[in-house]
Amino acid sequence: MTVWERLRNPCGWRAGAKQISVDAMLPLLAVPILAVIAAQAFLCTVLVFLVTPVLVYYMHHNFLRFLLRTKFFLMWTITSVLMMMLVFEISVVPLMEILPEENLVFMVCVVGGMWCGYKTKLNADASIQENAGAVDIQSLELGNGSGELCATCRRRTPPKAHHCRLCQTCILNREYHCKWLDCCVGSSNLRWYVSCLFFSAIAFIYGSNLTMTSVCHPFILIGTILLPDDCSDVYHQLDIALCFVSALYSLFVGLVLFCYLMYHLRLLYIGTTSNERRLDMKNQSDYRIINVSQLFCCKT
Amino acid sequence: MKNLMSILKILFLNHARGLSYTATMTLLLCYCLHPARFASHYPFIKTENIYGEMERSYPPRDNSCVISVSGRRSSQLFYPEEYPREDPVVMARRLGILPGGQWKPLNCHPLFNVAIILPYRHRQSQLAIFMNYIHPFLQSQNLDYRIFVIEQSPMREFNRAKLFNVGYAEATKINDFHCFIFQDIDLIPQNPNNIYACTKMPRHMSSSVNTFRYNLPYTGLFGGAIALTRKQFERVNGFSNVFYGWGGEDDDFYSRLQSRGFQITRFGPDVAQYYMLTHKKEPPSTTRFANLESGARRYDTDGLSNLEYRVLNHQLRPLYSWILADV
Numbered sequence: 153m154t155v156w157e158r159l160r161n162p163c164g165w166r167a168g169a170k171q172i173s174v175d176a177m178l179p180l181l182a183v184p185i186l187a188v189i190a191a192q193a194f195l196c197t198v199l200v201f202l203v204t205p206v207l208v209y210y211m212h213h214n215f216l217r218f219l220l221r222t223k224f225f226l227m228w229t230i231t232s233v234l235m236m237m238l239v240f241e242i243s244v245v246p247l248m249e250i251l252p253e254e255n256l257v258f259m260v261c262v263v264g265g266m267w268c269g270y271k272t273k274l275n276a277d278a279s280i281q282e283n284a285g286a287v288d289i290q291s292l293e294l295g296n297g298s299g300e301l302c303a304t305c306r307r308r309t310p311p312k313a314h315h316c317r318l319c320q321t322c323i324l325n326r327e328y329h330c331k332w333l334d335c336c337v338g339s340s341n342l343r344w345y346v347s348c349l350f351f352s353a354i355a356f357i358y359g360s361n362l363t364m365t366s367v368c369h370p371f372i373l374i375g376t377i378l379l380p381d382d383c384s385d386v387y388h389q390l391d392i393a394l395c396f397v398s399a400l401y402s403l404f405v406g407l408v409l410f411c412y413l414m415y416h417l418r419l420l421y422i423g424t425t426s427n428e429r430r431l432d433m434k435n436q437s438d439y440r441i442i443n444v445s446q447l448f449c450c451k452t
Numbered sequence: 453m454k455n456l457m458s459i460l461k462i463l464f465l466n467h468a469r470g471l472s473y474t475a476t477m478t479l480l481l482c483y484c485l486h487p488a489r490f491a492s493h494y495p496f497i498k499t500e501n502i503y504g505e506m507e508r509s510y511p512p513r514d515n516s517c518v519i520s521v522s523g524r525r526s527s528q529l530f531y532p533e534e535y536p537r538e539d540p541v542v543m544a545r546r547l548g549i550l551p552g553g554q555w556k557p558l559n560c561h562p563l564f565n566v567a568i569i570l571p572y573r574h575r576q577s578q579l580a581i582f583m584n585y586i587h588p589f590l591q592s593q594n595l596d597y598r599i600f601v602i603e604q605s606p607m608r609e610f611n612r613a614k615l616f617n618v619g620y621a622e623a624t625k626i627n628d629f630h631c632f633i634f635q636d637i638d639l640i641p642q643n644p645n646n647i648y649a650c651t652k653m654p655r656h657m658s659s660s661v662n663t664f665r666y667n668l669p670y671t672g673l674f675g676g677a678i679a680l681t682r683k684q685f686e687r688v689n690g691f692s693n694v695f696y697g698w699g700g701e702d703d704d705f706y707s708r709l710q711s712r713g714f715q716i717t718r719f720g721p722d723v724a725q726y727y728m729l730t731h732k733k734e735p736p737s738t739t740r741f742a743n744l745e746s747g748a749r750r751y752d753t754d755g756l757s758n759l760e761y762r763v764l765n766h767q768l769r770p771l772y773s774w775i776l777a778d779v
Contacts, residue, residue, distance in 0.1 A: 245489050248669035252490045259484060365665050369730055372529060378665055382730060 265352035356406030491667035569619030675702030689755035697737025
């Protein structure tokens with residue numbers, strides 16, 4: 153087996169050669185390189201954090217959206233999570249400033265988040281396959297008779313199902329297509345998706361706090377809760393700077409995830425889906441906010 | 453037959469793959485959760501037992517000072533003033549400090565007689581912050597104390613351990629101190645319950661430093677701020693004199709204590725909080741591991757017994773005794 157084949161087929165003996173496209177490999181290189189650049193100086197950090205979203209948005213707008221179901225964003229997620237885990241376990245923990253139970257809580261949240269993310273993907277795929285199967289087609293087609301005809305699927309759908317261009321099927325109670333997990337979020341996996349948001353928001357924010365208070369100069373907020381107050385000397389050593397950068401990154405990600413969690417909890421409380429809200433808003437021709445949020449996250 | 457073989461092979465490979473994944477994950481998890489990689493919980497003297505564990509310098513009398521170790525919570529931690537404005541002379545007059553940084557309570561008999569030894573070099577601003585903070589702190593504990601700042605002449609690399617020995621030797625010339633506290637200048641005790649006097653066993657005082665997230669990195673750590681009685685310090689022959697540069701001397705001193713059968717004690721994490729003043733970290737010395745390894749052979753020959761130094765200058769400054777030594 154040549155190296156190239158090995159590279160194309162990294163998952164072992166039986167999986168068969170899978171063509172791994174360039175756009176999916178890109179984050180594997182880009183994320184660590186950007187992190188190392190950001191770790192050079194404070195100015196670099198600010199620049200990288202400002203430029204990266206613009207760059208990704210530009211890439212998406214000009215190239216990626218013409219590829220059908222690019223794995224770019226999924227790989228970005230996986231690479232980021234892996235990088236942050238590695239930085240935490242290799243650079244932060246050996247500073248010996250973190251208690252075992254703090255690490256345990258963190259690890260439980262990380263593994264929980266990963267597991268729920270995996271389940272989200274699995275259930276989304278499952279629902280697609282089910283929809284393709286005869287049983288569900290019938291229920292979809294016959295569904296109460298009140299459904300509309302989906303022009304693309306060419307079949308009748310239940311009232312609350314919507315078509316996803318990327319998944320090429322109709323999803324029941326469709327929220328949106330999450331690029332970062334590369335799957336649609338609908339009623340079949342919404343509960344997994346929300347718990348994934350919950351666990352990973354905690355993991356990202358808590359891990360960020362643990363790292364920041366380890367590499368910076370912390371103070372006691374209340375009781376045993378620490379916050380960093382002076383991070384001026386993190387750039388003298390590359391590994392410490394990397395810890396700081398990844399902590400900053402995970403703080404941003406954690407906050408965004410937290411906002412999404414709140415958003416979904418509110419939608420669940422009202423009893424609607426984001427897709428419907430969006431359609432409503434479109435009808436009101438006031439969807440500037442959506443465009444902004446498109447830059448950040450999942451919606452298509 | 454061939455078909456069967458291939459099916460078996462696939463089954464085996466399938467199984468092997470699952471097994472190897474499980475094994476790798478378990479190993480990874482064991483590594484990630486292994487307790488030796490983390491800060492440790494440590495045994496400590498409970499707050500209500502602190503008073504009983506203290507080693508008194510003077511026999512208690514009826515008008516002895518009261519040491520109040522209250523169960524105040526850690527939310528009331530003290531922080532140093534970052535830019536002290538008060539002139540040292542004015543401060544010394546206000547607080548009644550004698551030249552050379554001496555003080556003792558006037559309205560009661562002190563229980564503890566303490567010399568505080570601080571090694572020093574090029575940390576002018578930290579020295580000012582420390583002195584501005586520590587005098588009121590020590591006075592609130594009613595100690596009979598004196599502060600020595602031992603500065604090393606600029607010839608060689610910094611030798612913290614030897615400066616401690618010098619401080620000890622110079623302090624004993626001046627007065628018969630009963631208890632010695634060896635401490636870095638950048639450590640600020642935050643909790644008034646952290647009594648600056650000796651316990652029955654050598655005590656590691658800075659077990660909960662803010663830069664370590666108020667945790668103790670490992671139980672063998674004996675650096676930062678430590679308190680020993682004169683007898684204990686003489687019993688272990690002081691610090692080693694050979695540790696030039698950063699690092700190693702505290703671990704060496706810990707093994708010295710161990711070899712003489714001393715069990716070190718600590719106060720709890722809710723008492724022993726310290727605030728570290730910020731400074732750039734120095735690169736660790738390259739010879740520290742070699743010195744540490746050969747340490748056991750030098751316990752008797754290297755230390756107070758072979759201490760050689762030259763005092764270049766000795767001044768009684770308003771807030772401390774300043775000794776410039778060539779080591």
